[in-house]
Amino acid sequence: MTHRRLWPWLRTLLGRGAIPVCLLVGLGWASAGSAAILSLTQAQAAVTVNGETNHRTLDLPYHWDHANPGQRGEAVFDFDFELAQAPDAVWGIYLPRLGNAYEIWLNGIVLQRNGDLQAYNGADYARVPRYITVGSGQFKTSNHIRVHIRADVGRRGGLAPLLIGPQDEVYPLYANDYRWRVTGSVAVAAFCFVVGLTALALWSTPAGPPQSGRMGRDPLYVFAALAQLALAVSVGDVLVENPPLPWPWWGMVQVVAVGLWGCSMALACMEIARWGLQPWAQSFRRWLTELMLVCPVMAWWALGSGQPMALTVWYGLFEATLLLFTAAFLWSALRQSHVEQRMVAVAAAINIGVAVRDLYVFRIDPAYGINTWLRYSSVLFGLALGYVVLLRFRATSVQLHDLLGTLASRVSKKEDALRETYAQLELLARQQERTAERGRILRNMHDGVGAHISSAMRQLQAGGVGPLAPGQDEVLLTLRDALDQLKLSIDSIHLTAGDITALLANLRYRLGPRFAAMGIELQWDVDLLPLCPGLDASAMSELQFMLFAALSNVLQHSQARVLRIEGHARDHMRIFVRVVDDGCGFDPQADQRQGLATMRERAASIGTHLHISSQPGKTVVEIQLDVESPGSA
Amino acid sequence: MWRVLIVEDDPQMREFFAGSVLRSPQLTLISSVATVADAKEWLDRATPGVDVLLTDLGLPDGSGLDVIRHARLRNPGCEALVISMFGDEDNVLASIEAGALGYIHKDAAPDDIANTILEMKAGASPISPMIARRVLSKYRSMQSNIALAHAVMAQPAIKNDPPDSERGLLSRREQEVLELISRGFSYSEIAELKSLSVHTIQTHIKSLYGKLEVHSKMEAVLEATRMGLLPRQSPASEKK
Numbered sequence: 001m002t003h004r005r006l007w008p009w010l011r012t013l014l015g016r017g018a019i020p021v022c023l024l025v026g027l028g029w030a031s032a033g034s035a036a037i038l039s040l041t042q043a044q045a046a047v048t049v050n051g052e053t054n055h056r057t058l059d060l061p062y063h064w065d066h067a068n069p070g071q072r073g074e075a076v077f078d079f080d081f082e083l084a085q086a087p088d089a090v091w092g093i094y095l096p097r098l099g100n101a102y103e104i105w106l107n108g109i110v111l112q113r114n115g116d117l118q119a120y121n122g123a124d125y126a127r128v129p130r131y132i133t134v135g136s137g138q139f140k141t142s143n144h145i146r147v148h149i150r151a152d153v154g155r156r157g158g159l160a161p162l163l164i165g166p167q168d169e170v171y172p173l174y175a176n177d178y179r180w181r182v183t184g185s186v187a188v189a190a191f192c193f194v195v196g197l198t199a200l201a202l203w204s205t206p207a208g209p210p211q212s213g214r215m216g217r218d219p220l221y222v223f224a225a226l227a228q229l230a231l232a233v234s235v236g237d238v239l240v241e242n243p244p245l246p247w248p249w250w251g252m253v254q255v256v257a258v259g260l261w262g263c264s265m266a267l268a269c270m271e272i273a274r275w276g277l278q279p280w281a282q283s284f285r286r287w288l289t290e291l292m293l294v295c296p297v298m299a300w301w302a303l304g305s306g307q308p309m310a311l312t313v314w315y316g317l318f319e320a321t322l323l324l325f326t327a328a329f330l331w332s333a334l335r336q337s338h339v340e341q342r343m344v345a346v347a348a349a350i351n352i353g354v355a356v357r358d359l360y361v362f363r364i365d366p367a368y369g370i371n372t373w374l375r376y377s378s379v380l381f382g383l384a385l386g387y388v389v390l391l392r393f394r395a396t397s398v399q400l401h402d403l404l405g406t407l408a409s410r411v412s413k414k415e416d417a418l419r420e421t422y423a424q425l426e427l428l429a430r431q432q433e434r435t436a437e438r439g440r441i442l443r444n445m446h447d448g449v450g451a452h453i454s455s456a457m458r459q460l461q462a463g464g465v466g467p468l469a470p471g472q473d474e475v476l477l478t479l480r481d482a483l484d485q486l487k488l489s490i491d492s493i494h495l496t497a498g499d500i501t502a503l504l505a506n507l508r509y510r511l512g513p514r515f516a517a518m519g520i521e522l523q524w525d526v527d528l529l530p531l532c533p534g535l536d537a538s539a540m541s542e543l544q545f546m547l548f549a550a551l552s553n554v555l556q557h558s559q560a561r562v563l564r565i566e567g568h569a570r571d572h573m574r575i576f577v578r579v580v581d582d583g584c585g586f587d588p589q590a591d592q593r594q595g596l597a598t599m600r601e602r603a604a605s606i607g608t609h610l611h612i613s614s615q616p617g618k619t620v621v622e623i624q625l626d627v628e629s630p631g632s633a
Numbered sequence: 634m635w636r637v638l639i640v641e642d643d644p645q646m647r648e649f650f651a652g653s654v655l656r657s658p659q660l661t662l663i664s665s666v667a668t669v670a671d672a673k674e675w676l677d678r679a680t681p682g683v684d685v686l687l688t689d690l691g692l693p694d695g696s697g698l699d700v701i702r703h704a705r706l707r708n709p710g711c712e713a714l715v716i717s718m719f720g721d722e723d724n725v726l727a728s729i730e731a732g733a734l735g736y737i738h739k740d741a742a743p744d745d746i747a748n749t750i751l752e753m754k755a756g757a758s759p760i761s762p763m764i765a766r767r768v769l770s771k772y773r774s775m776q777s778n779i780a781l782a783h784a785v786m787a788q789p790a791i792k793n794d795p796p797d798s799e800r801g802l803l804s805r806r807e808q809e810v811l812e813l814i815s816r817g818f819s820y821s822e823i824a825e826l827k828s829l830s831v832h833t834i835q836t837h838i839k840s841l842y843g844k845l846e847v848h849s850k851m852e853a854v855l856e857a858t859r860m861g862l863l864p865r866q867s868p869a870s871e872k873k
Contacts, residue, residue: 439723442719442721442723445719447691450718450719450739451643451718453740454646454718454739454740455643455645455646457740458645458646458649459645461649461743480740483740486719487719487720487721490719490721491719491721491763494721494722494723494763495763496766501816501817502762502763502766502815504817505762505763505815505816505817506761506762506763506817508762508817509761509762509763509817512819513745524817524818524819524822526816526817528816
């Protein structure tokens with residue numbers, strides 16, 4: 001029996017103690033504050049391996065794998081101790097670690113039993129600290145405690161020193177240990193699980209522009225997800241007393257999970273540092289792949305074949321690799337100004353330091369009952385990685401949003417262009433329809449009215465050379481007038497809207513021969529007039545009829561010798577078209593001829609001003625049009 | 634004496650035009666027929682060839698444009714006038730591009746018909762302001778297409794044949810004359826304005842018509858080449 005007071009801080013930091021730091025702090029304080037807690041660190045043991053039993057005195061902690069590498073077996077630990085007086089209060093026994101299966105007896109009475117002592121590689125109860133409440137009267141002044149354990153290969157079986165004392169002093173030590181080893185592990189596992197699933201969800205949700213041919217799937221997400229999920233499996237193992245796979249398969253799963261965590265972490269760091277295209281990147285990835293491929297083999301060798309050194313060597317290689325990588329990553333992060341890389345680098349460096357410490361205390365140092373620190377330090381890395389993942393996802397989302405905005409803008413522009421094209425097509429189709437309609441009208445006029453008028457004229461002219469019969473010349477004149485009007489109508493189809501110069505030129509062309517035939521001198525004084533955009537085809541036709549009526553009047557009634565056609569623009573604002581003749585004239589007010597009334601109606605309908613002044617020797621028909629807005633003249 | 638062939642399906646109209654031709658001592662009517670087939674037959678066997686072709690466009694067995702092309706093919710010296718009811722620009726331009734040098738209205742007086750034929754043979758071609766406007770517009774688009782023609786053909790066939798391409802362009806004088814015609818000025822007024830003779834003006838117009846025909850053929854070749862109906866000439870094929 002040894003009454004241990006306080007373990008040195010240095011030993012604590014190196015992990016040589018039987019319980020974690022916080023527990024040790026608590027124990028030190030408790031030991032310093034109370035002398036009632038007994039620590040049983042020496043036992044009479046009967047260790048049975050391969051059917052051979054050795055009896056000896058052992059110091060605790062007893063680490064089965066260190067004492068019996070590659071062997072399974074059982075051990076019975078007997079503790080005898082004296083108390084000054086039998087306690088009359090409730091006491092407790094705290095066992096930081098024991099197993100893998102066990103039975104605990106006190107003074108011939110079984111206090112607790114977990115697992116089957118004969119079923120090797122079965123359930124594992126060495127994962128959590130144990131506490132047994134001992135009622136008053138159970139402890140005597142002379143006591144005997146027996147702890148019987150079953151230990152499997154590579155499963156951290158054994159027995160840590162027992163702490164015995166009043167419940168109010170011992171239980172807080174147990175509770176503190178439990179909180180760190182179990183509750184803490186559950187929290188860490190849950191955290192890792194959530195971060196891993198989040199990263200996985202982000203990875204499976206394309207949210208960014210194509211990257212390396214894959215739509216928005218940033219490899220960082222999947223590496224982060226793998227690292228965190230692997231860690232969740234590894235840390236959460238503390239709760240799994242009955243693993244889904246038999247030992248050592250389940251042990252191999254755990255080793256692979258650790259390997260996957262480390263490799264994914266390294267690959268995630270490569271993505272953060274954008275080292276994917278570095279010349280050495282491919283080799284490094286290949287090396288990590290090889291480590292992962294070797295991992296289950298080494299795990300089997302250690303856990304299944306009883307060669308723990310194999311796993312120690314693998315862990316050594318693995319951690320050395322990550323150590324070098326982290327050093328390079330840290331160095332790069334310090335030289336870069338990226339906050340995210342620095343943050344992850346610091347977390348990775350802490351993790352690697354902790355991992356080295358864990359490797360030492362778990363694989364090399366014979367300490368037993370202590371806890372891994374990596375599970376806690378890995379939270380730092382998870383937080384950093386989660387932050388980077390969210391940061392990158394947010395940036396990608398913003399990028400995508402911008403892209404969608406640009407895309408929407410482009411689509412909108414394309415739609416506008418398409419609408420414009422459709423409008424142009426419709427316009428073109430309408431123009432084609434109009435052209436076809438014009439063609440049809442033209443053919444009808446040609447084959448119908450035109451042909452009839454032409455035939456009638458030729459019939460009147462039958463014989464060709466002789467003078468016409470009385471009255472026939474007037475009929476011929478009427479027919480010619482009709483044909484001219486028809487020609488003008490057809491011409492008006494082709495007139496450009498608003499082109500008054502063309503309209504006047506065409507009138508001259510059509511009627512010129514008639515004036516010449518009647519001996520009327522035609523004077524042409526027409527400038528190049530500006531276009532009147534508002535004068536559409538219909539208005540052009542009305543204007544043409546007005547001018548035709550004016551000219552026809554000169555031909556038929558004026559007895560003029562000189563006809564002058566003028567076309568001028570004033571300041572490019574107003575156009576003046578005048579038909580001036582030196583004929584007999586008429587009284588525009590008194591004359592109620594149908595032609596004049598129609599002219600006025602046509603002028604009013606297209607909003608032009610019509611001025612007619614007439615006296616013997618000078619008749620002026622003037623039409624005024626506004627260039628911009630003829631309708632408002 | 635100019636030998637005249639009339640192609641008109643309306644017997645009365647055909648008779649009228651025949652009478653008008655016969656009235657002129659400078660014109661000889663070699664025949665007046667009603668169909669494209671008859672016209673082609675006459676053109677094929679007429680010896681010596683036809684000097685003047687008067688043809689309607691709407692014929693029972695085809696278009697008068699085919700008769701014009703055939704006549705030009707048989708005898709490039711044959712000059713064609715189209716008998717038109719209205720002298721409307723679409724028909725007149727199509728006729729000019731087929732090789733016609735003008736048109737006669739169906740309602741023209743008999744003396745005018747003979748005069749128009751004789752004036753054409755003397756170098757004049759009638760043109761209306763509307764047609765002048767269309768020709769101007771067409772030439773402007775031709776000018777922009779010349780470069781395209783070179784680009785599409787892109788072969789020495791065109792590059793080495795500047796007269797062909799240059800014939801597609803208006804001279805400045807021709808352009809001025811066309812612009813004034815389109816504004817309604819008569820030949821004599823233009824002659825006065827530009828200090829030219831009326832005959833020179835008429836020659837310009839006839840030259841323009843010739844260019845339209847040539848360019849129409851060029852455009853047809855260009856379009857056919859664009860559509861892949863004709864192979865693009867290569868330097869190698871040029872040498873053969």
